[in-house]
Amino acid sequence: MTPTAAMQATSPASTLFPQTPSKGRVYNFSAGPACMPECVLEQIREELIDCRGGGIGLLELSHRGALYEALNNEAEAACRKAAGVGSDYAVFFMPGGATVQFGLLPLNFVGEGETATYIDTSIWSYKAYTEAARCRNVSVAFDGRAIKYARVPKKGEFAEPAGAKYLLYCQNNTVEGTTFWAPPETTLPLIGDATSDIFSRPWDFTKHAMVLAAGQKNLGASGASLIIARKDFIASATTKLPTILRFEDHANAGSRLNTPPTFAVRVMGLMAEWTLKVGGPTAIAKNNAYKANLIWDAVDNSGGFYSWPAEKWCRSHLNVCFKTPKADLDAKFVADAESHGLFGLLGHREAGGMRASIYNAFPVHGCELLAQFMGDFAKKNG
Numbered sequence: 004m005t006p007t008a009a010m011q012a013t014s015p016a017s018t019l020f021p022q023t024p025s026k027g028r029v030y031n032f033s034a035g036p037a038c039m040p041e042c043v044l045e046q047i048r049e050e051l052i053d054c055r056g057g058g059i060g061l062l063e064l065s066h067r068g069a070l071y072e073a074l075n076n077e078a079e080a081a082c083r084k085a086a087g088v089g090s091d092y093a094v095f096f097m098p099g100g101a102t103v104q105f106g107l108l109p110l111n112f113v114g115e116g117e118t119a120t121y122i123d124t125s126i127w128s129y130k131a132y133t134e135a136a137r138c139r140n141v142s143v144a145f146d147g148r149a150i151k152y153a154r155v156p157k158k159g160e161f162a163e164p165a166g167a168k169y170l171l172y173c174q175n176n177t178v179e180g181t182t183f184w185a186p187p188e189t190t191l192p193l194i195g196d197a198t199s200d201i202f203s204r205p206w207d208f209t210k211h212a213m214v215l216a217a218g219q220k221n222l223g224a225s226g227a228s229l230i231i232a233r234k235d236f237i238a239s240a241t242t243k244l245p246t247i248l249r250f251e252d253h254a255n256a257g258s259r260l261n262t263p264p265t266f267a268v269r270v271m272g273l274m275a276e277w278t279l280k281v282g283g284p285t286a287i288a289k290n291n292a293y294k295a296n297l298i299w300d301a302v303d304n305s306g307g308f309y310s311w312p313a314e315k316w317c318r319s320h321l322n323v324c325f326k327t328p329k330a331d332l333d334a335k336f337v338a339d340a341e342s343h344g345l346f347g348l349l350g351h352r353e354a355g356g357m358r359a360s361i362y363n364a365f366p367v368h369g370c371e372l373l374a375q376f377m378g379d380f381a382k383k384n385g
């Protein structure tokens with residue numbers, strides 16, 4: 004499975020996409036919280052003081068008031084449009100990041116004597132599995148740890164235990180730099196963790212019982228998650244849970260079961276609207292492919308100076324990872340890159356090396372500069 008035509012780069016995408024940061028700002032390759040479009044940041048700055056001319060700032064709005072209700076509904080509508088799902092799906096926001104949802108999934112859907120299963124392709128899917136294993140009977144459907152997370156499973160290369168309540172996978176592996184180019188085909192209810200790839204490419208949400216995505220990357224602020232779930236799936240959850248832990252209750256309450264993380268929800272709404280404004284996941288996928296290929300090409304054209312275990316066919320377009328032959332050279336790379344205005348390149352603490360996280364809003368020119376810098380650094384230190 005490789006990127007479909009819609010996910011391939013053709014040329015530098017339209018100038019609607021951020022090209023360079025404004026004066027005083029740097030290229031921020033952070034994996035998350037990650038860089039955001041400056042037009043969104045400016046709108047937030049304005050709204051913090053006075054939201055839509057009502058004389059009250061965004062952080063001061065009552066979550067039961069008409070204005071916040073409108074912002075919440077607009078956020079849900081923009082996410083629904085970007086996802087392309089119909090009325091059989093609920094689109095809502097919940098407090099907390101992806102790890103909170105990892106904990107809630109088994110509590111909601113796996114009862115006494117029941118099971119769920121996990122495709123383990125990364126630190127994050129392993130986390131989802133181990134959190135569930137603390138309280139419920141769950142299994143590993145694909146053991147990526149055994150192959151050092153170098154790739155995702157090929158078609159059908161995972162177990163589907165009969166009767167499992169769901170099959171979870173991580174759509175884009177933020178730390179390992181690998182990705183699924185299509186949702187795995189399964190007869191089990193499929194749950195996708197889209198925390199690092201939501202709205203980054205055309206994606207068939209309707210193949211899923213649920214897709215969850217924490218904020219902090221393509222959705223802006225951390226502190227909340229977007230959930231896109233089939234209504235009949237979340238209705239199947241046990242009712243023997245406090246409402247605050249049940250997905251369906253949050254959906255039925257229109258993302259306002261209690262006082263929600265209002266700021267994060269508004270930011271997610273603005274990010275979804277920006278996604279649509281620049282041409283939606285289709286346009287974004289082309290821009291992301293162009294950006295990622297610049298850096299992966301710098302790895303491949305370095306004569307072996309840079310390397311990474313991820314297999315080429317499943318390389319991520321959002322997290323490009325690489326290392327030099329020596330750990331002390333990696334440290335020098337990160338320090339020298341900073342002196343060139345390229346920040347946040349240090350790899351995840353468990354994976355080492357470098358990681359360029361280039362989500363939807365990451366400026367094109369930053370990838371060109373990094374590719375150039377990589378070539379120069381390899382020449383000087385190789």
Ligand code: PMP
Pocket residue numbers: 034035099100101102103127173175176177196197198199217218
């Ligand atoms: N899943 C993925 C794919 C992630 O990239 C991350 C965070 N980088 C998480 C889960 C964990 O998210 P959180 O910190 O919001 O719990």
